[in-house]
Amino acid sequence: MDFAFTAEHELIRKTVREFAAREILPTIKENDRNQVFDKTLLPKMAEAGFLGVSVPVRYGGAGFDYISLGILSEELEYADTSARVIISVHNGLNSLGVFQWGTEEQKQMFLAPQARGEKIAAFCLTEPDAGTDVVALRSVARKDGADYLISGEKMWISLGDVADHFLWFAKTDPQARPAHQGISAFMVTRDMKGVTSGSIHGKLGVRAGNTGWVHCDEVRVPASHRIGAEGEGFKIAMSCLDNGRYTVAAGALGLIRASLDASLAYAHQRKTFGVEIGQHQLVKRMISLMVQRVEAGRLLVYRAGWMKNMGMRNTRETTLAKWYCTDASFDSANDAIQIHGAYGFSDEYNPERFLRNSKGAVIYEGTRELQQLIQADYLLGYREDKPLRCELPPYDPDSWQEG
Amino acid sequence: MRYLICVKQTPDTAELPKVKPDEAASGNLSIQLVVNPWDEHALEAGIQMMETFGGAASAITVGGSGAVETLRSALAMGCKDATLVANTDADAWGVATLLAAAIQKMGDVTVAITGQMTVDGNSGALPVALGRKLGWPVISGVAKVLAASADSVTVERVVGQARHTVQVAAPVVLSVIKEIGEPRYPTFINIRKAARVEIPTWSAADLGVAAPAPVVQMTNWRKPPARDAHVQLFGGAPSEAAAALIDALLAEKVL
Incomplete structure (x- = not known):
């Protein structure tokens, strides 16, 4: 088994982090408070190639694999959920649906301008x-x-x-x-x-x-x-959700990391009873739970991404990743607020935004309860995946780069 | 016209405090390595020049095999090609020796571009040493490139509060400062292109020079002692508190 990201994956991660640091983080508190959608983000994401990351070059994309789509989602939501949602909707739910089910003519007509970011989906x-x-x-x-x-x-x-x-x-x-x-x-x-x-x-x-x-x-x-x-x-919608939920799960993983990093920094900074609060056992417990969620979530998310790369049906695995990571992101944000004490209750610090943002993903693209039913139905034999007329194309590093 | 951007792989500044003195002395660092942040401005300058004045922007580094990742980052930002000069022992003078030999081997470099300094060595010696080795003029503090051709380059350089416009005959070494422009982040398309570019590795022997022995010896590596944060509250009426604050800032030479 190979759990390593490639050097290219790491460069993508670094690029998205730099993008987020420059284009999202400086204004996110203000935009979140004022309920303002920053429309300038879309052309910037298009120029960077985010809007067609895992679409072959011949359809206007960058030709990266599905793992890269996960990394993009994870790093964007580390900054703010609203930026990841763009990828979930534009790339995951719409563009990959056309990639999977569209005719060649439709891919040129709809997918290519979407992957180039000329049209938003x-x-x-x-x-x-x-x-x-x-x-x-x-x-x-x-x-x-x-x-x-x-x-x-x-x-x-x-x-x-x-x-x-x-x-x-x-x-x-x-x-x-x-x-x-x-x-x-x-x-x-x-x-x-x-x-x-x-x-x-x-x-x-x-x-x-x-x-x-x-x-x-x-x-x-x-x-x-x-x-x-x-x-x-209906089948098309479910296929789209297999891809949308993958980006939601990967994004939630980023949100868990954001809660963990904020908690680690505050645990060193804040002192009570003469010591850093990180020295208190119950704070350690919350931090250790967060790292457990990061590691488990990462395995679930990128297994699903790997299965997409391989062309394997991944509805069960993607659903499990989405359920686990979104619940875990809510719990982690909740713990992060607890670690921050009264300051966590204020928008001076980020965890309150993390908590508010995390709740939506427990509901949209299939509620937590639906994901649970799906898992049980697979095990009980009430549900099985049947072959689709159009499967999501597996990743091909060579042909996806051909213009 | 070729603009050759000289870059170095350095520790991530956020991780610099983690470097232990013995690691710094041996050069075996266990932390995240990145493109020297000052050199990212140099890359931005070279790529801007390529876009504005034509020609090609290339990247070069002197380092171990891991430094290839730094060159991939430069390619992902938009450089057309990149070259690794294999050497892990050279000091600034030695790096200048190797870079000068590489530039002469290339034969078509009109402008060599460096960052102001590196975040590890901090000497700022490289551009001057490189100019000395090549016999080219060196312009430091470059904040803007106004024109570039095969024969001459016109730049704006910052000197204190003033700006000079300087026209100089090419070839030339430029040392740029951050005012040159915010470094662009790579596009995904360029990341993919960068992965496919073949990066040649040249040894000192390939360049026809002897591997340069360091002329600078670092004899003592130590960390500055940790300083406690100092908090001072100024009481009294707002005008009195403000006056006391200004006195304190003047005493600390902040103002």
């Missing part, structure tokens, strides 16, 4: 009354000649108010039984008539991120924008 599955219960979605896509007319409302959409491309899930056959076989996927673009969006404020965390609603009112979408076949939408 979002994932439109959740609705006001349909979250984990995907089949309850009410968006419809009605065939009209060679086109579809899409109507519906999407809610809690990351980058919803800034994206150009929306991977939109709608029912093409509302009467289908089972209901998930009536769902299809479409690439809706902002320039289509009838598309409107807005931002949602007042979130507990990820306040520097853009979260919004998107509305389609009889939007005419050409059949060439349908990703996959009619009725394959």
Whole structure:
């Protein structure tokens, strides 16, 4: 077994750290407090190559492997969750979905400009009354000649108010039984008539991120924008979540590290009863728990990344990593606040932001409870992965570099 | 035109306090090594010149095999090629000897660029020694490059509070300061390109010079004693406290 990152991986990590130190950390407290999404981040991330990190060069990407996508997510969330969310949505949920399920023409039409960062991508599955219960979605896509007319409302959409491309899930056959076989996927673009969006404020965390609603009112979408076949939408959405959850898990790992580093620094700095608080046994316990979570989370995350590289189905492993790391990031931020005492309760220090940011990921892209059910269902024999018509392409260091 | 940026692998400044005196004396460091931060500004200068005035930016370092990682970082920032000169014993004069021989071997270098100093040795001797070895003019304190051609280079250099504009005949050695510009971070595309670039390794014999023996001997390595933080509170009315604070700052030569 080889647990080592390559020199190239380490250079990616260093680059993302420097990016975060220069472009995110100086303003994050202020942007988080004021609920401001820094739009200048997107072109900077595009220029650095972040928005197409694990997409082959021939589709506009940088041609790195899926481990690199994990490292990017981990290091961005070390700085702030809002920056990692961009990668989860743009790269994980949308672009890799097109990479897996799109036709060659669709990859050139949608994936390439997204990987180059010329178009920003979002994932439109959740609705006001349909979250984990995907089949309850009410968006419809009605065939009209060679086109579809899409109507519906999407809610809690990351980058919803800034994206150009929306991977939109709608029912093409509302009467289908089972209901998930009536769902299809479409690439809706902002320039289509009838598309409107807005931002949602007042979130507990990820306040520097853009979260919004998107509305389609009889939007005419050409059949060439349908990703996959009619009725394959549910499978496509689940494939996208296999990749989105991977970036969420990797990001949560970064957040655990951030809580640990903040705690280590404060444990040396703060003195009580005449000694550094790091000398107190119960503080040591919290720190040791955090390092345990970092190490365990790292193994779970990068095993999933390695499986993606190999072209192995990884739904079970990715789900486990997502469940573990997001829960662990919440617990670690909570411990970090405890170590910081009253100062941890103030936004003068970072752990309160870490805690608020960590909670969302325990809910979105499949709640913790859903991840638990998935694990149990695999073991009990109630669930098994069947081959997909389109699998996520394995990483190929040579062909992914060809222009 | 080739702009050759001379870089060095040094300890990460955040980890410098961890270096033990015996490690420093032996050169066997167990901490994270990075591109000397001052040299990152030199890389930025060379890449800017390539983008603005044409030509090619190349990187070179003198060091052990691990120093290749420093050159990969330089390539990832945007340098077109890189060369390792294998030597782990040389002092600044020896490094200048090897670099000068490498520059003569290359034959097409119009500008050699260095950082102001290194964060480990701190001597700042290299650009001057390199100019002496090559017989080229040396311009220090370079904050901006205004023009560059095969025949001449025009730069702005900082001297105290003033700025000089200097035009000098090429070839020339430039020692740049941080005002030259914030070093860019590598793009992912360049990281991938950097991984594929072949980096030649030249020995002193390849360069036709004898491996230079150090002329500087470091005889005593020690750490400065740790200093306790000093906290002083100034009481009284705000105007009195402010006056007392200013007196204290003047006494400490902070102002």
